[in-house]
Amino acid sequence: MDSWVGKTKQIFIKTLGPPVRTLQNADGEILIYADQVYKKADNTNGSPMHASNNWEYLYVYVNNEGKVTYLRNEKQNFPPQQIDASLLKGTNAISAK
Structure with missing residues (x-):
């Protein structure tokens, strides 16, 4: 994933x-x-009816110039709508709700 560092946000999304x-x-x-x-x-x-679930996240940090600066993976039990932006300020912060 480090190969994405320095690439533009547009290339990443494409x-x-x-x-x-x-x-x-x-x-x-x-x-x-x-x-x-x-x-x-x-x-x-498993299927949603007979298994537990979690969320696997990929966080892509993009600087003000539109370049990818850092990527990280994380597993959590909550959906993306519950992520609190203030807890993701530092790249070492965990994304608890």
Whole structure:
């Protein structure tokens, strides 16, 4: 994923598609990509009716010049609508709701 650092936001979105959410911060913005994953007790993929779920996130930090500066992955139990932008200010912050 480090190969994306320095690329433009437009190239990133053209390749991966639009984010599910975009948050503004003092340094620019954060593009949020999310996939809801369902797992059965034996940790294999399951159906929504018979498995627990979590969200796998990709956070893409973009500076004010429109360049990708940092990417990180995270797993959480809450949906993208509950992400608090103020908790994502630093790249080392966790995205708790």
